[in-house]
Amino acid sequence: MAELSTLARPYAKAAFEYAVDAADLKSWSDSLKAASAVSQEEKVVQLLGAPGYTSEQRATNTIEICGNAINEKSRGFLRVLAENKRLGLLPQISKQFEALKANREKTIDITVVSAVQLSDVQKNKLASALSAKLEREVNMQASIDVSLIGGAVVRAGDIVIDGSICGKLSKLAQVLYS
Amino acid sequence: MKAGAKAEIDMEVNRAKEELRGKIAGLALAGAEKILKANIDEKANSALVDDLAAQL
Amino acid sequence: MQQLNPSEISEIIKQRIDSLEVSSEARNEGTIVSVSDGIIRIHGLADVMYGEMIEFDGGIYGMALNLERDSVGAVILGDYQSLAEGQKARCTGRILEVPVGPELEGRVVDALGNPIDGKGPVNAKLTDALEKVAPGVISRQSVDQPVQIGLKAIDAMVPIGRGQRELIIGDRQIGKTAIAVDAIINQKDSGIKCIYVAIGQKASSIAAVVRKLEEHGAMEHTIVVAATASDPAAMQFLAPFGGCTMGEYYRDRGQDALIIYDDLTKQAWAYRQISLLLRRPPGREAYPGDVFYLHARLLERAARVNADYVEKFTKGAVKGKTGSLTALPVIETQAGDVSAFVPTNVISITDGQIFLEASMFNAGVRPAMNAGVSVSRVGGAAQTKIVKKLSGGIRTALAQYRELAAFSQFASDLDEATKAQLDHGERVTELMKQKQYAPQSVAEMALMIYAADNKFLSEVPVNKIGDFESALLSYMKAEHGDLLGQINKTGDWNDDIQASFEAALKKFSSTQTW
Numbered sequence: 001m002a003e004l005s006t007l008a009r010p011y012a013k014a015a016f017e018y019a020v021d022a023a024d025l026k027s028w029s030d031s032l033k034a035a036s037a038v039s040q041e042e043k044v045v046q047l048l049g050a051p052g053y054t055s056e057q058r059a060t061n062t063i064e065i066c067g068n069a070i071n072e073k074s075r076g077f078l079r080v081l082a083e084n085k086r087l088g089l090l091p092q093i094s095k096q097f098e099a100l101k102a103n104r105e106k107t108i109d110i111t112v113v114s115a116v117q118l119s120d121v122q123k124n125k126l127a128s129a130l131s132a133k134l135e136r137e138v139n140m141q142a143s144i145d146v147s148l149i150g151g152a153v154v155r156a157g158d159i160v161i162d163g164s165i166c167g168k169l170s171k172l173a174q175v176l177y178s
Numbered sequence: 179m180k181a182g183a184k185a186e187i188d189m190e191v192n193r194a195k196e197e198l199r200g201k202i203a204g205l206a207l208a209g210a211e212k213i214l215k216a217n218i219d220e221k222a223n224s225a226l227v228d229d230l231a232a233q234l
Numbered sequence: 235m236q237q238l239n240p241s242e243i244s245e246i247i248k249q250r251i252d253s254l255e256v257s258s259e260a261r262n263e264g265t266i267v268s269v270s271d272g273i274i275r276i277h278g279l280a281d282v283m284y285g286e287m288i289e290f291d292g293g294i295y296g297m298a299l300n301l302e303r304d305s306v307g308a309v310i311l312g313d314y315q316s317l318a319e320g321q322k323a324r325c326t327g328r329i330l331e332v333p334v335g336p337e338l339e340g341r342v343v344d345a346l347g348n349p350i351d352g353k354g355p356v357n358a359k360l361t362d363a364l365e366k367v368a369p370g371v372i373s374r375q376s377v378d379q380p381v382q383i384g385l386k387a388i389d390a391m392v393p394i395g396r397g398q399r400e401l402i403i404g405d406r407q408i409g410k411t412a413i414a415v416d417a418i419i420n421q422k423d424s425g426i427k428c429i430y431v432a433i434g435q436k437a438s439s440i441a442a443v444v445r446k447l448e449e450h451g452a453m454e455h456t457i458v459v460a461a462t463a464s465d466p467a468a469m470q471f472l473a474p475f476g477g478c479t480m481g482e483y484y485r486d487r488g489q490d491a492l493i494i495y496d497d498l499t500k501q502a503w504a505y506r507q508i509s510l511l512l513r514r515p516p517g518r519e520a521y522p523g524d525v526f527y528l529h530a531r532l533l534e535r536a537a538r539v540n541a542d543y544v545e546k547f548t549k550g551a552v553k554g555k556t557g558s559l560t561a562l563p564v565i566e567t568q569a570g571d572v573s574a575f576v577p578t579n580v581i582s583i584t585d586g587q588i589f590l591e592a593s594m595f596n597a598g599v600r601p602a603m604n605a606g607v608s609v610s611r612v613g614g615a616a617q618t619k620i621v622k623k624l625s626g627g628i629r630t631a632l633a634q635y636r637e638l639a640a641f642s643q644f645a646s647d648l649d650e651a652t653k654a655q656l657d658h659g660e661r662v663t664e665l666m667k668q669k670q671y672a673p674q675s676v677a678e679m680a681l682m683i684y685a686a687d688n689k690f691l692s693e694v695p696v697n698k699i700g701d702f703e704s705a706l707l708s709y710m711k712a713e714h715g716d717l718l719g720q721i722n723k724t725g726d727w728n729d730d731i732q733a734s735f736e737a738a739l740k741k742f743s744s745t746q747t748w
Contacts, residue, residue, distance in 0.1 A: 003304045115223065125227075125231040133234050149218060150214065150218040150223050152226070154230070154234075155263075158278045158280045159262060160263040161233075161260045161261070162258050163230030163258040164226075165214055165218070169211055172251070172254055174293050175250045176247060176250050192352055195242070195243060199243050203247060230258060233259075234260075
């Protein structure tokens with residue numbers, strides 16, 4: 001049983017390379033997001049799962065539902081997916097497409113969770129420090145979590161930098177209990 | 179016989195020590211958490227955040 | 235009555251707090267996707283390294299063994315009841331380490347060095363990685379110092395040297411562990427530190443071994459590393475590496491150590507279990523493709539290193555001494571099948587084997603060593619001069635006896651010479667038997683072999699040879715104790731000693747007190 005992301009990767013790569021060649025990244029990104037949202041709707045899930053339809057019909061129906069949200073070429077892409085019975089992978093494909101796009105445009109999404117509201121000065125300081133470290137433009141999303149007691153936790157993709165008091169306390173606990 | 183009994187006593191003592199150590203550690207941590215929760219203020223917080231930014 | 239000292243406890247806590255580092259480093263985090271059978275699949279963890287320690291919630295650790303495109307497969311080192319899908323997993327940037335040093339002597343620890351004998355924390359000052367590269371060709375020195383096992387059959391015919399790997403192979407319940415325990419007991423005064431790694435055994439068997447070692451005062455120079463049958467497969471797979479690292483501590487500092495892996499068959503089983511659960515392709519007998527590498531890299535670390543290596547390692551603190559780690563791996567065969575996969579692998583890796591046979595065991599010959607098939611590729615270079623001189627006759631006597639053994643049925647129809655050979659062979663076989671936990675010194679062995687070689691046993695009925703031996707040894711200890719002491723110290727053989735042996739044996743034989 002191969003992982004979903006392994007199955008989705010070739011499609012995402014193909015879509016991305018096509019979009020880069022056509023210099024059309026933004027519109028492809030929006031199309032894929034829309035198609036992914038559509039494919040997760042309950043009724044659509046039923047449609048995709050029902051055994052009576054041919055792949056042609058599935059493709060046509062999905063494209064109809066998406067309507068104007070998707071661009072011309074994406075329709076062909078959806079047809080290819082339907083032929084190979086991979087319409088269910090759309091969420092994964094969209095996610096990987098976004099990752100490739102972010103990589104190319106040298107941006108990255110990070111989340112900062114802090115115990116109290118951060119001032120703009122502080123937010124900028126963190127943003128610039130991270131920017132320098134990761135060599136990317138940083139899109140920051142800030143949120144509050146009182147259980148951190150103090151400090152903040154920064155998450156960028158896989159990387160986590162824990163500067164919160166809660167985190168330090170758990171480190172202390174580990175050291176004491178071992 | 180005596181040697182066996184002594185070994186058992188030693189083991190019990192060690193086990194008691196380990197348990198005690200665990201309990202004390204737990205109490206200390208709970209106390210620290212409470213104090214910090216009550217006492218963290220604006221200045222300390224921003225100091226922490228600045229620290230974090232510096233370490234990045 | 236011991237008092238509970240409160241400052242001791244607070245000291246430990248204070249030390250731990252002092253050692254805490256409060257900086258926040260960037261760590262990789264991933265999400266657990268599945269938990270099953272001790273294997274965890276993790277999504278994310280893009281920067282994880284092979285064999286790195288991964289930390290889960292609740293202070294549980296795992297080891298990353300499968301690095302795939304979209305997930306990481308890790309084995310859990312500990313209890314996985316509290317882990318669930320969706321929890322976070324963090325890289326630690328460290329590889330597995332065990333505590334090493336003299337603080338471990340006399341202790342019973344698990345595969346990762348945590349004490350399990352209830353005698354308090356180990357407090358070792360140093361730790362070292364489990365997986366290390368074996369010393370290179372230039373750093374090694376050839377083996378020429380003996381390790382006295384204390385068993386006549388082994389020290390005379392299959393001598394083991396410091397830095398050698400000698401395999402003990404045989405069916406179940408045949409005396410493999412007995413040889414290992416006797417070897418450990420005999421190292422009391424030799425300065426060799428011993429490590430006994432128990433893999434996949436019953437906890438009761440390990441407890442029995444520890445008790446026996448304590449009884450004979452051997453625990454003081456022994457470390458016991460135990461991964462019992464109920465420990466997770468990962469611990470059973472790692473235990474030998476942990477023990478080897480503890481042994482390398484001594485090797486690298488110019489001292490000698492002896493390590494016994496009891497037994498490597500169970501480590502291969504544990505590794506097979508982990509590999510199959512990690513979906514690695516199974517090979518012959520369902521073992522993974524790298525089961526040879528598993529044992530080879532473990533046994534290559536047992537070596538003799540030269541003085542230059544020791545000097546460089548200790549930064550000049552220890553000069554002019556070579557270090558060694560001798561390995562006695564144990565392999566259990568099924569129905570004497572030495573041509574199975576794992577036995578053939580390990581036979582090709584080690585420098586010789588001691589092959590124990592069921593037929594000999596059942597006939598009462600214990601240690602049940604088949605002298606014809608057993609071999610030590612180091613051989614005479616690792617024997618003291620006296621034993622080397624005297625033991626040649628034993629091997630030929632036994633070889634001839636085996637050749638003629640079939641004819642012993644027709645004893646009455648044979649010529650004198652053949653009958654004499656058969657008699658002699660029978661007596662030598664009887665002499666090679668030895669009780670458990672009664673290792674003999676070099677002098678005692680030399681004396682008995684000399685007696686056999688020079689026909690002092692021919693008048694003794696075969697079933698009385700055991701009594702003859704014990705009576706002779708107590709006589710020698712009483713009358714000629716200093717001669718024995720001198721031989722034990724120097725290991726020399728010259729005409730004077732020969733003359734003393736002759737005289738003593740003649741005198742003893744004449745008394746007929748056995």
